[in-house]
Amino acid sequence: MTRTLSPETIATVKATGPALQQHGVAITTAMYARLFQNEAVKDMFDAAAQESGEQPRRLAAAILGYAQNIDKLQNLTGAVGRMVARHVETGVKAEHYPLVAEALLPAIREVLGEEVATDAVLAAWGDAYWFLADLLIAAEQARYDELEAGEVAA
Template structure:
């Protein structure tokens, strides 16, 4: 289980929800530009969804919903389930998560500029890893459920 986020981190993340709502797609579009410099990561994505602009919108939606509900994760249960299922379908593994953190946090800074300082980026870094741990744990359960039952082989 992930370490709970501090009250201060929760307050900072919630206070940045309106800026993310306004600039969410710009941030995630920039995030993918940074992420796709690595061809191995790029290959994990369905380029059709990317070209249509669907994937940045879905990710922006997930990030905004998370910012609003960071102190009420129960509201995100069905969203987490959908993300984890899609991640397992596309073979996303724990080792892929640092690349997204390393693309997302600078992308927030690129788009929001002086509106974000080290404190805000630090809070978002903690929040990212909190959500990532929730997803990684659920994905591990789904991968385990996919394995054949050894006793029947």
């Protein structure tokens, strides 16, 4: 599925991006509190964090930071490649993406409040999230298919 982003969505995301980044740690914390209520998802991160020796804070930071580049996706090619590689290593699948959206968007409202994070702002961020998510899901599926076909070493 190819999604497109309206000029209004891009403008809203860019205008609110700095506020989200300024409160990035609070949003990240609120997001993980929500996401990790799902034990199976929590376990994916526990294992990954042990391997990498890092907390998975980069996930939310990346969503917030990269959404600001939604009108210059060519800047993101390298970063997207690293995300795809890490996601395939940790078994991230399309079905996980709604869980992150359902954790991230309410976390944005919780931290910024509904006067800043209006319905229109959350809708724009939802569109931006899914635009990036669709790119990742397609690239990850292609990689899983290659691995399954045995075309490349695991």
